[in-house]
Amino acid sequence: MRKTWISLVIFCVFCRLNAQNSDIQKLLFAAGFENVQLLEQADTLTIFFEHREFRSPGHSIQYAQLLIKDLPGKILNWVPIYHNVPIGTYAENGVHFKALGKSQRQFYRANNEPANAYRYHLRLQPDLSARFGYYSDPFQIKFNMVLDSRIYLAPGLSLQTGLLIPVENRLDAQDMKPRLAPSMLHYFAQPWNNHFLAASIGTFYYDRYGFDLQYRYAPPAGRWSFGLETGLTGFYRLNSGSFYAETMQDLYLLGDAEYRLGFENLSLKLTAGQFLFEDKGARIDLIKQYGAVDFGLFFAGTQTGETLGFQFAFSLLPGNVYRNQKLQVRTTEEFRWEYSYNNEELVARRYRIGMPRLSDNLRQYNINFIRHL
Amino acid sequence: MRLIPLIPILNNPMMSKFYFLYLLGCALVQPAAGQINFLGKPGVMTTPSASWEEDRQLGFSFSYVPREYSGEVMGKNGNTLHFYNARIGISSFMEAGINIAYRPLFQRTGIGDRHLDFRFRFLQESNYFPSIVLGWTPPGSAAPVMSHDYLVATKNIDVGVGRFTLTVGYGSPYVFPRNINNIGIWDILKVEDKIIFNEANYLSGVFGSFIWSPVDFAGVMIEYNTNTVNAGAYFKLWDWLHLQGYAFEGKKVAFQVAGHFPLDFLPFSLRKHEKNLD
Numbered sequence: 001m002r003k004t005w006i007s008l009v010i011f012c013v014f015c016r017l018n019a020q021n022s023d024i025q026k027l028l029f030a031a032g033f034e035n036v037q038l039l040e041q042a043d044t045l046t047i048f049f050e051h052r053e054f055r056s057p058g059h060s061i062q063y064a065q066l067l068i069k070d071l072p073g074k075i076l077n078w079v080p081i082y083h084n085v086p087i088g089t090y091a092e093n094g095v096h097f098k099a100l101g102k103s104q105r106q107f108y109r110a111n112n113e114p115a116n117a118y119r120y121h122l123r124l125q126p127d128l129s130a131r132f133g134y135y136s137d138p139f140q141i142k143f144n145m146v147l148d149s150r151i152y153l154a155p156g157l158s159l160q161t162g163l164l165i166p167v168e169n170r171l172d173a174q175d176m177k178p179r180l181a182p183s184m185l186h187y188f189a190q191p192w193n194n195h196f197l198a199a200s201i202g203t204f205y206y207d208r209y210g211f212d213l214q215y216r217y218a219p220p221a222g223r224w225s226f227g228l229e230t231g232l233t234g235f236y237r238l239n240s241g242s243f244y245a246e247t248m249q250d251l252y253l254l255g256d257a258e259y260r261l262g263f264e265n266l267s268l269k270l271t272a273g274q275f276l277f278e279d280k281g282a283r284i285d286l287i288k289q290y291g292a293v294d295f296g297l298f299f300a301g302t303q304t305g306e307t308l309g310f311q312f313a314f315s316l317l318p319g320n321v322y323r324n325q326k327l328q329v330r331t332t333e334e335f336r337w338e339y340s341y342n343n344e345e346l347v348a349r350r351y352r353i354g355m356p357r358l359s360d361n362l363r364q365y366n367i368n369f370i371r372h373l
Numbered sequence: 374m375r376l377i378p379l380i381p382i383l384n385n386p387m388m389s390k391f392y393f394l395y396l397l398g399c400a401l402v403q404p405a406a407g408q409i410n411f412l413g414k415p416g417v418m419t420t421p422s423a424s425w426e427e428d429r430q431l432g433f434s435f436s437y438v439p440r441e442y443s444g445e446v447m448g449k450n451g452n453t454l455h456f457y458n459a460r461i462g463i464s465s466f467m468e469a470g471i472n473i474a475y476r477p478l479f480q481r482t483g484i485g486d487r488h489l490d491f492r493f494r495f496l497q498e499s500n501y502f503p504s505i506v507l508g509w510t511p512p513g514s515a516a517p518v519m520s521h522d523y524l525v526a527t528k529n530i531d532v533g534v535g536r537f538t539l540t541v542g543y544g545s546p547y548v549f550p551r552n553i554n555n556i557g558i559w560d561i562l563k564v565e566d567k568i569i570f571n572e573a574n575y576l577s578g579v580f581g582s583f584i585w586s587p588v589d590f591a592g593v594m595i596e597y598n599t600n601t602v603n604a605g606a607y608f609k610l611w612d613w614l615h616l617q618g619y620a621f622e623g624k625k626v627a628f629q630v631a632g633h634f635p636l637d638f639l640p641f642s643l644r645k646h647e648k649n650l651d
Contacts, residue, residue: 266463
């Protein structure tokens with residue numbers, strides 16, 4: 001009889017905890033968090049989540065903490081997921097970083113269901129290119145609105161595709177008919193802790209198509225990070241439904257080293273190698289992270305010439321437009337624009353793949369940045 | 374500098390209210406910055422100052438300079454000038470600014486002359502010492518008509534009838550245009566006398582300005598830019614929107630409009646949620 005009572009009590013406690021856990025899952029999912037997994041250990045609760053609306057996991061951790069407030073007797077650990085890949089543990093309310101342990105990886109692998117864990121996202125992403133200063137037309141602007149989506153196919157593997165609607169084009173001869181947005185198959189992985197890999201194949205921005213590969217060593221608790229980027233691409237254009245493409249023979253290969261200065265969220269980055277259009281040279285960046293906004297100044301010197309400019313990146317307002325259980329309509333998590341003083345010569349050019357580059361993204365996961373958010 | 378140690382407190386939602394009160398306190402005791410000159414740099418009218426915008430790192434401004442005096446501030450000219458300016462505070466000691474000088478009445482004008490420069494703060498204002506700022510334009514432009522290199526000091530003094538802001542600075546009398554006929558890397562730049570190159574004596578030598586702000590939202594000001602003596606008034610409509618009107622030598626009217634915005638805000642959904650909690 002006593003045994004029955006004890007097991008009944010244990011069962012009740014277990015049920016309560018489970019109920020509490022599924023409540024947390026529901027609460028976070030309703031607020032835009034996806035792929036929410038809860039791993040309960042002795043005195044800690046580890047919450048795996050992906051939040052695609054914010055750029056910085058620091059903000060999503062802050063948001064989640066406000067939502068679930070305090071769990072008595074539990075220490076909360078957060079594991080942000082990016083493109084279906086967990087990055088690491090942000091322990092004790094995001095103050096300390098720990099690399100993923102074996103048990104966490106196993107738990108995630110067992111519970112990760114890319115096909116069911118996500119809403120269908122419709123993302124609004126403006127695409128702006130411009131050339132300033134010609135006497136005939138001082139503002140040559142090409143502005144497109146991209147409505148695209150990312151569909152997770154397998155762990156780390158996703159397809160990004162959508163529709164591109166031209167709004168204005170005074171820059172080149174491309175027509176104004178809606179066409180397929182840059183579409184790519186993308187694979188992201190963290191094969192060993194702190195080592196990140198991203199591969200894309202498909203059509204990209206800046207009229208490129210082909211293959212792109214990025215590798216980055218970026219410990220979120222460290223100051224240094226190193227990266228390699230390479231791509232083999234060619235020019236392509238969709239015009240009146242016809243597809244024109246030049247051979248895929250333009251190789252770019254860049255190595256970079258980035259150092260976080262440790263105060264006021266400033267980073268210095270030196271990139272060298274062969275840029276797009278077989279332009280060999282180097283570029284130095286000073287990057288400031290304000291929180292939701294990044295701003296950077298750069299100087300580049302290559303065989304083609306020298307240039308100086310700035311770039312900024314931020315999440316477009318208002319973020320979430322509409323959200324239900326199956327669907328979310330939102331504005332892009334990162335709109336990036338770069339201005340180069342030298343607009344005649346193509347100095348140190350690169351192309352955008354349609355999602356943040358590894359270096360730009362992993363900078364948001366640095367514990368030093370999250371701590372000072 | 375004073376704000377930095379308190380920033381981690383923001384992570385705690387309870388403490389953020391105290392932080393807000395603290396900020397409010399700062400706003401009451403700190404001199405209200407935000408006045409800028411026609412190039413969008415902290416300053417007044419046509420002269421820069423050593424003021425520093427702490428909380429609103431991003432600034433946009435438009436300014437109008439009448440034809441009769443455009444040659445005095447931007448050499449070899451004689452045209453009405455419209456300036457479109459942006460400024461961004463990258464750290465507590467470094468700020469970058471860009472300008473576009475547009476001549477609306479000029480036939481072949483494009484978007485106008487572009488200009489980039491930096492400000493570096495060496496000393497933060499304290500009870501007894503002024504703030505000191507170095508303004509620097511990267512050399513090597515083909516037409517450095519907007520180049521200014523200067524060292525400037527600014528001190529705010531609270532007096533019974535409001536606040537006095539005193540600024541004294543020294544502008545470099547040289548410009549460094551690109552040497553088109555260079556043969557090596559060592560002669561890429563030329564050194565030219567600024568007054569001869571620009572055919573105008575502007576910001577080369579000792580300059581200064583004086584503001585009297587009897588109330589927080591408005592004040593009157595006078596300046597000497599090494600060429601002309603100008604006077605005017607400013608008015609702060611909101612914390613983020615400032616207007617300035619002045620007259621060159623009391624003869625021709627010029628004005629500017631400036632907006633200042635913070636960059637360390639939270640994402641929209643998070644702000645909305647925090648608001649609902651309050």
